Each structure stands twice: as structure tokens, then as C-alpha cells.
Amino acid sequence: xxxxxxxxxxxxxxxxxxxxxxxxxxxxxxxxxxxxxxxxxxxxxxxxxxxxxxxxxxxxxxxxxxxxxxxxxxxxxxxxxxxxxxxxxxxxxxxxxxxxxxxxxxxxxxxxxxxxxxxxxxxxxxxxxxxxxxxxxxxxxxxxxxxxxxxxxxxxxxxxxxxxxxxxxxxxxxxxxxxxxxxxxxxxxxxxxxxxxxxxxxxxxxxxxxxxxxxxxxxxxxxxxxxxxxxxxxxxxxxxxxxxxxxxxxxxxxxxxxxxxxxxxxxxxxxxxxxxxxxxxxxxxxxxxxxxxxxxxxxxxxxxxxxxxxxxxxxxxxxxxxxxxxxxxxxxxxxxxxxxxxxxxxxxxxxxxxxxxxxxxxxxxxxxxxxxxxxxxxxxxxxxxxxxxxxxxxxxxxxxxxxxxxxxxxxxxxxxxxxxxxxxxxxxxxxxxxxxxxxxxxxxxxxxxxxxxxxxxxxxxxxxxxxxxxxxxxxxxxxxxxxxxxxxxxxxxxxxxxxxxxxxxxxxxxxxxxxxxxxxxxxxxxxxxxxxxxxxxxxxxxxxxxxxxxxxxxxxxxxxxxxxxxxxxxxxxxxxxxxxxxxxxxxxxxxxxxxxx
Numbered sequence: 001x002x003x004x005x006x007x008x009x010x011x012x013x014x015x016x017x018x019x020x021x022x023x024x025x026x027x028x029x030x031x032x033x034x035x036x037x038x039x040x041x042x043x044x045x046x047x048x049x050x051x052x053x054x055x056x057x058x059x060x061x062x063x064x065x066x067x068x069x070x071x072x073x074x075x076x077x078x079x080x081x082x083x084x085x086x087x088x089x090x091x092x093x094x095x096x097x098x099x100x101x102x103x104x105x106x107x108x109x110x111x112x113x114x115x116x117x118x119x120x121x122x123x124x125x126x127x128x129x130x131x132x133x134x135x136x137x138x139x140x141x142x143x144x145x146x147x148x149x150x151x152x153x154x155x156x157x158x159x160x161x162x163x164x165x166x167x168x169x170x171x172x173x174x175x176x177x178x179x180x181x182x183x184x185x186x187x188x189x190x191x192x193x194x195x196x197x198x199x200x201x202x203x204x205x206x207x208x209x210x211x212x213x214x215x216x217x218x219x220x221x222x223x224x225x226x227x228x229x230x231x232x233x234x235x236x237x238x239x240x241x242x243x244x245x246x247x248x249x250x251x252x253x254x255x256x257x258x259x260x261x262x263x264x265x266x267x268x269x270x271x272x273x274x275x276x277x278x279x280x281x282x283x284x285x286x287x288x289x290x291x292x293x294x295x296x297x298x299x300x301x302x303x304x305x306x307x308x309x310x311x312x313x314x315x316x317x318x319x320x321x322x323x324x325x326x327x328x329x330x331x332x333x334x335x336x337x338x339x340x341x342x343x344x345x346x347x348x349x350x351x352x353x354x355x356x357x358x359x360x361x362x363x364x365x366x367x368x369x370x371x372x373x374x375x376x377x378x379x380x381x382x383x384x385x386x387x388x389x390x391x392x393x394x395x396x397x398x399x400x401x402x403x404x405x406x407x408x409x410x411x412x413x414x415x416x417x418x419x420x421x422x423x424x425x426x427x428x429x430x431x432x433x434x435x436x437x438x439x440x441x442x443x444x445x446x447x448x449x450x451x452x453x454x455x456x457x458x459x460x461x462x463x464x465x466x467x468x469x470x471x472x473x474x475x476x477x478x479x480x481x482x483x484x485x486x487x488x489x490x491x492x493x494x495x496x497x498x499x500x501x502x503x504x505x506x507x508x509x510x511x512x513x514x515x516x517x518x519x520x521x522x523x524x525x526x527x528x529x530x531x532x533x534x535x536x537x538x539x540x541x542x543x544x545x546x547x548x549x550x551x552x553x554x555x556x557x558x559x560x561x562x563x564x565x566x567x568x569x570x571x572x573x574x575x576x577x578x579x580x581x582x583x584x585x586x587x588x589x590x591x592x593x594x595x596x597x
Contacts, residue, residue: 010046068107166201178222194220240535288411293485294430327410457492491536
């Protein structure tokens, strides 16, 4: 018999009755029923109930074993009586009568309990992450993560992609976020950077002729934590393809995403491929976001025309004098809500930086209410009702500001109203592409034209568009893949031609010399024959977070940092010795410690 186990703790069934078996695992729970002691033994695979009579020579060993101690139990499999069968467990029809017990490891008093669903502070969970990972839900999330990554790899390989590994120690590049820097011992005063993404390397692979690349890529960015973004490192399904159009990229990755989500959706609906494509301008108008959550049924409408020159002076002046836009956000069936509900939303709007939240209520009898309805001409009020697709019994809220600001605030209102009215569709994964991002945007403070998304994307219309069009009208072959309002990835058809790249950067105010200094490696490669290519990089952590139905990304990462970018388990970051600093030719210039009161 094996020294530790003949079966796992999730394997035994009624078919194993009378067999002598050996199990090893952690003491999950103990229940002392006087003459009988029950111990739930747990391993990675499940739970098995072990039973021991007070007269047994091993009773004392089992009784003395603390929770989370590691035991090896040898015994005989017996069927449970019908009234004691546990249908929730695969092993629930049997129990093991202990005949021999060996204590492999004794646990001290636990700082947090593994059994049960008690909540613990995050700092405590992260400090003792190895205990936290034993808990059923957290453990299941990590197993799910592994299976999702395995599925992604298999599906990418089936699509003809090959996996390659790109460097971790590389050069610093202006990707938008802060780099993590690594000092060089051999080259004093010089630094490597951890890659924010394998972007340039994967494009160089296309130049090198590898055609279809993918990688479950670690990426490193020194940026603040959010619920859907872990500080420090994250993983993405990075891929790139040669000789492709935007349609080809979509056709390659959609079956992978749809397939993975269907595989792990656990009964939830998944948008079938091909996914809807929503132009950026339409997304900002209808949803107030370039990451629209299509589970929210509310559609925003531009009603600027209905207010222009009208009796509601505040909006009319902003439209006429400052070029403001007015967006209407419907609230179906909200006419019956009390006045306090509207006042509460008005207060919420002020808390979010707006002057307020105007509204019109369309009563069941055709009457209208609200501060705007009192001041706006009746025909205009009726026109808004028609434009926004409203009916008697509905209400509508308004956002008035510069077009982009109005759109973004309307998006916040759309989300808030949906939540208030409990209209969000549940049990569904709604995918879409946001496409046709503007290549450039105007910095309102400086008046300078800037790149709006990715400077290395191919402008629609190529060099001719850059030379003949107003830059603010040029769209790019840039796209985002979005699921339930979460951006899984940005991507693009890349600008593979140096002449187009020089011109695009010139429009954004950068000289040829600047481009060559900062992006010379990739630019020089393009001068030796580069294929048209494109790709994207859906975030693995975010996919797992969605499929695990977790609101915080740290719940699906094995050893995450906390919100202050600290690893509480390994105590990182921490200080290093003077000898190590000297080897790296580094002297510290620390900020002064804050004065104590």
C-alpha cells in the first residue's frame, strides 16, 4: 500500500464498500458525538468523512489533532445509513472507519478559519494567503483559472497559433504607465524594465515571419489598484497575426472567447460569434462609454435640438454659447416614483461633479412634471418624448455639457438609473467590439492634437488620410473587446510602414528624430520588409474574474498584492543590504519622514 494514499479524499464511492484504503489530507472539521468522533479529511480533490469509536486505539490521535493538521488515515470503507447520506458530497454515501492514524504535521492555532464562509479582513487573508487558498471558494477560483488558461491555450493552438516566450528584462518604453525598473550590475547607472506588454516583441515576431503568435504573457505596470486591475503584474492572452485585416483578427479570437466562456459559463448565456460591432461615436452617444455594458437596456439619445433656443434657459445658453450637447437618459416606469427618489438622484449627480440632474416625468394621464417641464415649451417636451422613445409612465434625465463630458456623465447616469430600477440582465455574458476609434483628439487645455488611443495603429485611409483629412476626422483600425462593461483588451491593425508612422507622429507634434530615438528598434525592423499585421491581448485575470463572478480581481490571483501594492505574505517591497546597493552602484535619496505630532 502507498505510504500516503491509495485514493484522494474526493474519490471514494459506494462501489468501494469494504475496501481497505489510505487517505492523506487536512483536518477540515471535527464533530465529537460522545462515543463517536467524526473527522472530515480534506485534500485538493474533496472531503471524506472518517469515523472512529471511542474504544479504538486511534481515537486519542484523532481527538488530539487540531484543525488543519495533516493526517494519514488507513481504514475500511463502509456505507452510511440512508438518513446520514450527504448528497452534496461525491463521497457522501460512504465513510472510512479509521484503523490507523499517522500525524504528518501538527497545525498551530489558526489566525483565520478555513472551514465555513466567515469573512475576514483582506490584509489578514493576504498575510496568510496559503491558509486563505485552502478555503473552498478561493481554492475553486484558482482551479477555474488553471482550467481557463488550459482551454485558451488549446483553442489558440487549434486556430493555428504557436506559443512563443518574449523577454522579461527589456528596455523602458513609453507605454503610458510607469515601468518597473531593474538596475544593471554590469552596466552602472543603466536599467532594464519589466515589460508593460510584449507589444514591440510580438510585432518583431511578425517581421521575423512567424505569422501567428500567442502567449499567456506576464505584464508589469507600476499603477494604482482598482477592482478590475491588480497593481504590479497581470496576465494576458497576447496574440498577433500577419497579413490580416481587422475582420480576420475578429474571426480568429471570437471562437476562442466564445468557446471559453461557454465552457465555463455554468448555465449563463454567452453572446454567439460574430460579436456586435459598435463604432466609438455610437458607443459614446448611446451608452456614454466606449466599454458599453449591453446587459443594461437603457439607450441614451441626443436631444440637443429640442433644447436649442427653447424656454429652458440654462440649457439653451450652454448650447448657443458654448456648443454644449444634451443627452437624454430614459427611466422606464419611473413616473410613479416619489419626489424624494428624484431628489436623491439629483444629490448623487452633485456628488459626482455635475450641477444637478434635470428630469421630466411623463405621467400616465399625459401630464408632465419636473423643473424642466415647467420651463420648456410643451411641443419641445413632446418632441423629447418621441426622440427618446418614451411613453406615459416613464421619466427621462438629462446631461448637458461639452459633448464628450455630456456623453461620459450620461453614461454614469445610465448605469445609476439601471441599478436603481433593477433593470440589469443577469446570468449573461454580453460581448461586443468597440471599433473605429478616433486616431487623434484635441487637448482642450493646450490646443495640441494628440493620439487618442494607440499611436502605432494604422489610420483608416493610410497615408492619404493623414495628408488630406482634418486629423480629428481620421479613424484608426483600433478596437476594444468588451464583456459586461469590462474592457478585456485593446487591439489594432498595426502601422507597419515607416512613412505613415513618421507622418502620424508629425501630426501629434513629434519630430522624426524623436520617433527614431524612442522607437528605433521596431522602426528599423519595419524598414527591412514588414507584413501588415494586427492583434490584441485579452486580459486573463479579467476573464477569470467574470467567469468566477467575483467583483474584485484579487479573488482570482494566487498571491496578489494589496491595494497599496504590497505583498503582505513575502513582505515585499522591502529594504536590501548596503552590499547589494553598492554592487548595483545605487545610493538612496529617500524622502524625509513625516513629522510626528
